[in-house]
Amino acid sequence: MASPLPSPTDPPVTVAEAGAVTVLVCSSCRRTGDGPETPRPGTRLADALGAEACPGVSVRRVACLGNCTRGLSAAIYREGCWTYVFGGLDEGSSGDLREGARLFAGASDGFMPWRGRPEALKRGLIARVPPIDLLKDLP
């Protein structure tokens, strides 16, 4: 369902109105050779993502998204929308996650747009799960 083009007299749409998004970064994976005291890559990625505020986007760490062999992983969640899990990320992926979250926050159909989505979130898609509210409409 495409959203209608805004009229010049429409009030500006804020991200908060469009839908707040949460990025869940997997903080469990450890690199081969890293000692127990070395900050885990997911922790570094979450810190980098959280350090640069993006309106309507919050960041959380989660212990194990279960995508261990294809990490580093993150999920992007928005209430009432599909949830996306991405793998193959690295400590420098904060910009890509931020851009994906920003795109998703502005979507009107519950899906993260493909057009404009960073390449890392296209080739790194691991899975997506539908929103609860959709279950009753499925065959």
Place this chain on the structure above:
Amino acid sequence: MASPLPSPTDPPVTVAEAGAVTVLVCSSCRRTGDGPETPRPGTRLADALGAEACPGVSVRRVACLGNCTRGLSAAIYREGCWTYVFGGLDEGSSGDLREGARLFAGASDGFMPWRGRPEALKRGLIARVPPIDLLKDLP
């Protein structure tokens, strides 16, 4: 949070009380060489799973869980619990999914138990995402 041991005078716990579970089978993947009229493997799997009733477990088809290169895929959902995505399934996986769903329905901590989980749902785990209610408690 472990549930207390039942007392001999407690009424029997039904699966519905423990928590209804939904299995979402990806109906999009097509096998190489199959024509457009050939039923897709996910459709066959969903039909097989739905044909044998399991109390408290419902089955839905969903168009694309996004795990296309690691299909055949299914997700198992229970409200207030983690959602699990599995890949590498085949048309004969209905028994494994049914057993996983049954185990999950009886869990008291929001996780699908590892002990007793069918092998296909151990090695085939693709990802898991936490329940919405957990987000506020994450760092």
